[in-house]
Amino acid sequence: GAGVSQTPSNKVTEKGKYVELRCDPISGHTALYWYRQSLGQGPEFLIYFQGTGAADDSGLPNDRFFAVRPEGSVSTLKIQRTERGDSAVYLCASSSRGPASSYGYTFGSGTRLTVV
Amino acid sequence: DQQVKQNSPSLSVQEGRISILNCDYTNSMFDYFLWYKKYPAEGPTFLISISSIKDKNEDGRFTVFLNKSAKHLSLHIVPSQPGDSAVYFCAASEEGQNFVFGPGTRLSVLP
Numbered sequence: 001g002a003g004v005s006q007t008p009s010n011k012v013t014e015k016g017k018y019v020e021l022r023c024d025p026i027s028g029h030t031a032l033y034w035y036r037q038s039l040g041q042g043p044e045f046l047i048y049f050q051g052t053g054a055a056d057d058s059g060l061p062n063d064r065f066f067a068v069r070p071e072g073s074v075s076t077l078k079i080q081r082t083e084r085g086d087s088a089v090y091l092c093a094s095s096s097r098g099p100a101s102s103y104g105y106t107f108g109s110g111t112r113l114t115v116v
Numbered sequence: 117d118q119q120v121k122q123n124s125p126s127l128s129v130q131e132g133r134i135s136i137l138n139c140d141y142t143n144s145m146f147d148y149f150l151w152y153k154k155y156p157a158e159g160p161t162f163l164i165s166i167s168s169i170k171d172k173n174e175d176g177r178f179t180v181f182l183n184k185s186a187k188h189l190s191l192h193i194v195p196s197q198p199g200d201s202a203v204y205f206c207a208a209s210e211e212g213q214n215f216v217f218g219p220g221t222r223l224s225v226l227p
Contacts, residue, residue, distance in 0.1 A: 004159070033214065042120070042205050042217030043160065056214060091159055104150050105215075107159030 002026070004108035006092050012114045013082055021077040021111045025094030032075050033105060034067055035091040043091055049075060082115045089113075119143050120208050122218040130226050135193040137221050139206030142187065146208040150215065151180060151191045154203045163204075164191070196225045 005024040013019050025032050030051055035043035045059040049069045057067075064082075069075040079086055089112050093105035121140045129135045137151075147168040152160035166173040166180045166189065173180050179192045193200055203222050207215040 035217075040219065042122075042207075042219045045214045045216070048214055059214070093159070104152070104162030104165060106162070107152075109157065109159045 004092055004094050004106055006090075006108035006111050008111060009109065010112045010114075012116060015082060015084060015115055017082055019079050019082055019113065021079075021090050021113070023075045023077070023092030023094075023108060025073060025075070025092070026106055027073075029094035029096050029106075030072070031095045031097060031105075032069060033093040033095075034075070034077050035093065035107075036088045037091055037110070038088045046077070046090075079113075082113075084115045087113055087115045117142075118219070119146075119216050120206055120218040122204075122206055122221045124221050125219070126222040126224070128224045128226060129196045131198055132195045135191075135196045135200065135223055135225065137191040137193075137204050137206075137223065139189045139191075139218055140187060141189075141208050143208070143210065143216075144187065145210040146216075147211055148209045148215075149180070149182060149189050150207045151178075152205040152207060152217075153200075154205065154220070160205055193223075196223075198225050198227050201225045 007022045032049040034046040037043045047067050048056040052072045064080045067077045089110040091110045093107040095105045150165045151163040153163050154160040164175050164178050166182050182189045203220045205220045206218040209215045
C-alpha cells in the first residue's frame with residue numbers, strides 16, 4: 001500500500017494477557033519506528049529499526065516489551081503480561097532515512113490498545 | 117522532565133487570521149525540529165521542518181521560526197482555514213537521535 005499500515009486498529013485485552021501489534025511500513029523504507037502516545041501526551045519513542053536490526057531500543061519501558069522485524073519490512077511489537085498502564089495508542093512510522101531526518105517520518109494510524 | 121514543551125494545550129483562531137503555535141525546548145543539542153499535524157483517529161502527518169542552521173522556513177501558508185538563543189520555535193499559519201483544525205505537535209532531535217515530541221496544541225479554526 002501507499003502508506004504505513006497498522007493492525008489491528010483497536011485491541012482490547014485483559015490484564016496479564018499477551019498482545020502483538022503489527023506494522024507494515026511503506027515499501028522500500030529501511031527505517032521503522034515504534035512510538036506510544038498516551039492520552040494528552042505527545043508520541044513517546046519506543047524503538048527504532050534500521051533494516052532487520054534494532055538500532056535503538058532505549059525507549060522500551062521494560063522487558064515486557066519486545067519488537068522484531070525479521071525480514072526488514074513488517075514489524076511486530078509484542079507486549080507480555082499487559083498492565084492497565086500499557087493502554088495507549090501505539091504508532092508505527094517509517095522513513096527512507098535514519099533518525100533526525102529533516103524529512104520527517106510517515107506515521108500509520110496507530111493501534112489503540114486498551115487493557116482492562 | 118519534558119525536553120519539548122508546548123505550553124498552550126489549545127488555541128482558537130478565527131478563519132482568515134494568523135495562528136501562532138509555540139514550542140520551547142531545553143536541550144541545547146537539538147538541531148532538527150519538525151511540526152506534525154494530527155487529526156482524530158489518524159497518525160501524525162509531517163508538516164514542515166527546520167534545521168538549526170536556519171531561523172526560518174516557509175512552505176505555502178506555513179512558516180516555522182527558530183530562535184536558538186531562546187530555545188524557542190513557532191509555527192505560523194496564515195491565513196488559517198477550518199481544515200487546519202487539528203492537534204499540532206512540535207518534535208526535536210539531536211543529530212543521529214530519535215525525535216522527542218511535545219504534548220501538542222489543539223488548534224480550532226472557527227468559521
